[in-house]
Amino acid sequence: xxxxxxxxxxEESGGRLVLIGQATPRHAAHFRRRQGIQLPVLADEDRxxxxxxxxxxxxxLDLWHPKVVAKGAxxxxxxKTVQGRTIGDTNQLGGAMVIRSDGKxxxxxxxxxxxxxxxxxxxxxxxRAAVA
Numbered sequence: 001x002x003x004x005x006x007x008x009x010x011e012e013s014g015g016r017l018v019l020i021g022q023a024t025p026r027h028a029a030h031f032r033r034r035q036g037i038q039l040p041v042l043a044d045e046d047r048x049x050x051x052x053x054x055x056x057x058x059x060x061l062d063l064w065h066p067k068v069v070a071k072g073a074x075x076x077x078x079x080k081t082v083q084g085r086t087i088g089d090t091n092q093l094g095g096a097m098v099i100r101s102d103g104k105x106x107x108x109x110x111x112x113x114x115x116x117x118x119x120x121x122x123x124x125x126x127x128r129a130a131v132a
Contacts, residue, residue, distance in 0.1 A: 001079055004037040006120040013124060014131040015098070022047050022088030034084075050092060055110050058091045062113040071115035098126045106130040 003010075003017055010017050019041045021028050028041040044050065062068065076082060095110035096118040107126035109118035 001035065001037070001081060002120050003123075004035070004039055006124065007039060009120075009124055010127060013127050015127040018042060020044050020049050022050065022092055024087075027087050045088065047089065047092060050094070053095055053097060053108070053110065055095050056093045056112065057089065058093050058114060062093065063091065065113065068113050068115040075115075096123050098123065098130050100130060 007017055017039050019039055021031060021041055021043060022045060023043050024045050025043045028043040032041050093111040097105055098107040099105050111117060
């Protein structure tokens with residue numbers, strides 16, 4: 001939801017936000033409708049893009065360490081969101097990347113645990129640096 005709310009800033013900075021989920025196209029469309037987001041959501045059921053990006057498959061502590069659980073609870077309360085049912089591998093962590101139109105990755109943040117997500121501000125700063 002944070003990225004959805006910041007989409008205008010990304011566009012003003014010369015970028016385009018695209019989400020990739022480990023789901024079928026039908027699941028991706030349902031996610032967009034349920035969340036009410038206006039961002040493209042690509043479906044990668046086989047997680048090929050996750051492997052190519054170097055996204056980590058989490059272990060137990062990456063998902064259930066008390067600090068990770070506490071961060072998730074605080075984020076959920078602050079954002080007024082609840083984690084829904086996960087489609088695909090529940091241990092698959094994600095990340096964020098800034099990729100130029102020529103395919104060069106100029107910035108990447110791959111999650112080290114379930115609570116480690118790049119902020120929209122960090123991604124925007126990386127985008128602005130890439131287009132400068």
